Amino acid sequence: MKYKCMVCEYIYDPQVGDAGSGVAPGTAFEDLPDDWVCPVCGVDKSQFEPVAQE
Numbered sequence: 001m002k003y004k005c006m007v008c009e010y011i012y013d014p015q016v017g018d019a020g021s022g023v024a025p026g027t028a029f030e031d032l033p034d035d036w037v038c039p040v041c042g043v044d045k046s047q048f049e050p051v052a053q054e
Helices: none
Strands: 003-005 048-050
């Protein structure tokens, strides 16, 4: 499942990961480190919500 930042609308896609933060592809949102922040605006994981699957 993808997650969207409610501040800047960045989409975290587990299939892609977040290479800039050292998060490997295949990392579920729930498995992101506690100190992970949005790579665009810097807010923490609590500011993300699941994106409805189409």
